[in-house]
Amino acid sequence: MIKILNDAEFQLVKDLIYNLSGLDFNHKNKLRLEYKLKERMQQLGYATFNEYYSFLNKRSTSSDIEIKELLDLLTVNETSFFRNKSHFKALNEHVLPEVIESNSGSFMVNPPLSIWSAGCSTGQEPYSILISSLEHKSFINSGMSLQIYATDISQTSIEIAKDGIYPAKRLHNMPLNILKKYFIEKNGKIEILQEYRKKVKYMYLNLKKGPFPRNLDIIFCRNVMIYFDDNMRKSVIEKLHRSLKSGGYLFIGHSESLSNFSDLFEFKICSGGIVYKKIGV
Ligand SMILES: C[S@@+](CC[C@H](N)C(=O)[O-])C[C@H]1O[C@@H](n2cnc3c(N)ncnc32)[C@H](O)[C@@H]1O
The missing domain is CATH 1.10.155.10 (Chemotaxis receptor methyltransferase CheR, N-terminal domain)
Incomplete structure (x- = not known):
């Protein structure tokens, strides 16, 4: 021993x-x-x-x-589909309509809607973001393309995410119409359809080292920074700030806070969920 x-x-x-x-x-x-x-x-x-x-x-x-x-x-890889419902309500009711409108008025030609799930674990978070976006009226009407990046330090989790196969019980609270449209049942498990699976770009990315993507509309970095100390958290938050477009949004876990970063992010409560809007360019 x-x-x-x-x-x-x-x-x-x-x-x-x-x-x-x-x-x-x-x-x-x-x-x-x-x-x-x-x-x-x-x-x-x-x-x-x-x-x-x-x-x-x-x-x-x-x-x-x-x-x-x-x-x-x-790593601790706990996650679930539509984790923290109020975040997805805020995404649907406030954040997506706002960033889609601001992209439509942008001087860039046809900018895509760009979203990053940083610390995506086994994929439930990026697939929930994908489904929310694809089902969103403003997104459908905009004719915009969608880029979803999903990264993690755990290669095992990334492989599970890429396969997109989950035990059926993990999807028990998913609305039936969404389940039928995006998933198929295979050998007692539920698999996200390939046409949707391939819309998420999975990559290995260590938040200590980067590289951090740029020009993003929305970042989800939830329940990841709880495993970091104050110095690492500060460094990651500053880099996430740089990764966002002006006016972009950051979602963090509901037990986390950006109260020490009020110069970088404006705190907002939307539809009962807390979101952070980038200040500055
Ligand atoms: C608890 S899970 C959160 C998953 C998802 N964001 C959610 O809220 O459901 C935390 C994830 O952060 C990842 N992680 C931890 N440290 C990281 C680092 N330095 N760089 C990238 N990912 C990291 C872990 O591998 C794990 O998959």
């Missing part, structure tokens, strides 16, 4: 993970880190933490691959 990390070892691995991903492990989630590390070391046959840590620090192709695997294992 591999021993639990001592304080010095915990500090080393915590710093390594933070520098690579911004994920912040502290005394509260130390046990989770230890458990995942032990499991991974056992899988790979490392007997001591020092051996594994030296390997991770080698900066070789194989250690880079292992670092990606380890970060993937350390």
